[in-house]
Amino acid sequence: MIGDFEHVTFGQRVLFGSGRAAEHVAAEVARLGARRVLLVASDRDERVAQRVSSGVDVAARCSDVRPHVPVANAERARQLASDVDADLIVSIGGGSATGLAKAVALTTGLPILAVPTTYAGSEATNVWGLTEQARKTTGSDDRVLPATVVYDAELTLSLPSALSVASGCNALAHCVDAMWAPRVDPVDRVLAGEGIGALAAGLRAVHADPGDLAGRERMLYGSYLAAVAFASAGSGLHHKICHVLGGAYDLPHAATHTAVLPYVLAFNGPYAPDASERIAAALGSDDAVVGLLELYAELGASHALRDVGFAAADSAEAAAGTVAEAARLILPAVPPGNPRPVGEEELTALLDAAWAGRPPTSVATTGAA
Structure with a gap:
């Protein structure tokens, strides 16, 4: 017997294809009509980020990426988004990069295009997390669910075993x-x-x-x-x-x-x-x-x-x-x-x-x- 239940499926576009990340990102930025992209990617992922975003006009890049998303980092990223009048966030990297993008989206309502380079999974959830004074706070908000996820297994090849x-x-x-x-x-x-x-x-x-x-x-x-x-x-x-x-x-x-x-x-x-x-x-x-x-x-x-x-x-x-x-x-x-x-x-x-x-x-x- 299955019984009664309520299931909610989130609305999200997923593009899956090895070797196609740059193509998919450029197409999605165009489809979303974005003109001022805030790119979120750590210094460690700089080379990958440059390649994946090569077909996009990037208004600013935030590399202030830290695990568990410290509140101070989130505030600086939000200010940068405001300074350049961003209309889309493109996050490239692991869960920390996605988490920082979510912190910006939480207060600005900006859509996110997420390009994961690890298997963190944050890109497919509406869950956010912020850390302040050694306490991590988490919550759920549909504003932080990325509008589109671009999966490309080639981007994970540089990830050590x-x-x-x-x-x-x-x-x-x-x-x-x-x-x-x-x-x-x-x-x-x-x-x-x-x-x-x-x-x-x-x-x-x-x-x-x-x-x-x-x-x-x-x-x-x-x-x-x-x-x-x-x-x-x-x-x-x-x-x-x-x-x-x-x-x-x-x-x-x-x-x-x-x-x-x-x-x-x-x-x-x-x-x-x-x-x-x-x-x-x-x-x-x-x-x-x-x-x-x-x-x-x-x-x-x-x-x-x-x-x-x-x-x-x-x-x-x-x-x-x-x-x-x-x-x-x-x-x-x-x-x-x-x-x-x-x-x-x-x-x-x-x-x-x-x-x-x-x-x-x-x-x-x-x-x-």
């Missing part, structure tokens, strides 16, 4: 979280399941051969499905944990999501058997956590938070204070309707296990009734 793995695992986290997020519905679960399968296959292919364009296309396809499912279902426990950790401790976004994912899956999985079965099937395994860990082992992906700089310390005892502090910060952000009740004890145990990189199954019964 390790970063491809982390970014792809971040996309997997969108899929997993969508399975039990506050607004999840049957459509979201189908999209998320298809996304997991595509991402797992693509990750394996790209890890084996970083130049495998077909594998990178599968990863882009999977990351798009992941983001669409996540945007509809909402932000679940995994993303709430990672957003707080990222904002409070300035941790790398994708690597943090990669580390935390197995622990949230092990924590929630027994309380969401249908979701766990879907995740396991998509991973080609009889068990969701086992399947994810097998994939991590193939990819060389870490599930230890201390490896990404959280609670950097010489011992577990020295890190315990930071772990406890983080649990207290996260608790108010825990989403309603999580499959399993979550308290400070459970969060502390989860973070402690993730910090040390212990077997994720160690959190499966922590605090369980």
Whole structure:
């Protein structure tokens, strides 16, 4: 029985084609009638940005791109958009570039044309995030949903294998979280399941051969499905944990999501058997956590938070204070309707296990009734 549900599909134009980014961007800028483009791209992506925007008249470029979008950076970008009277934002890069473009769109209403160079997925959601004084605030607003997304797998070829793995695992986290997020519905679960399968296959292919364009296309396809499912279902426990950790401790976004994912899956999985079965099937395994860990082992992906700089310390005892502090910060952000009740004890145990990189199954019964 499917039951009653309400599903919202966002209106967005998607152009997919390897080697066609510059062509698609020029055509979209013309179709949208834009004449004063604000280009958002980091210095690291300067060469790619120049190539992709070669057919566009750029009024100004903002390279003030930082992870988690500090409010000060957002304000400077908004001022630049006003100074040049921009009528369109073109973002080229990973989630940080898309996030900065969204921060500008949030207050100006300017449309965004997003060109992803990673598998972050932000380009397909109406979710924004800003960080101020070590606190990350997120929200949803249709003004920040890019009007058009241009996907070109060739733009991801320069992404090192390790970063491809982390970014792809971040996309997997969108899929997993969508399975039990506050607004999840049957459509979201189908999209998320298809996304997991595509991402797992693509990750394996790209890890084996970083130049495998077909594998990178599968990863882009999977990351798009992941983001669409996540945007509809909402932000679940995994993303709430990672957003707080990222904002409070300035941790790398994708690597943090990669580390935390197995622990949230092990924590929630027994309380969401249908979701766990879907995740396991998509991973080609009889068990969701086992399947994810097998994939991590193939990819060389870490599930230890201390490896990404959280609670950097010489011992577990020295890190315990930071772990406890983080649990207290996260608790108010825990989403309603999580499959399993979550308290400070459970969060502390989860973070402690993730910090040390212990077997994720160690959190499966922590605090369980």
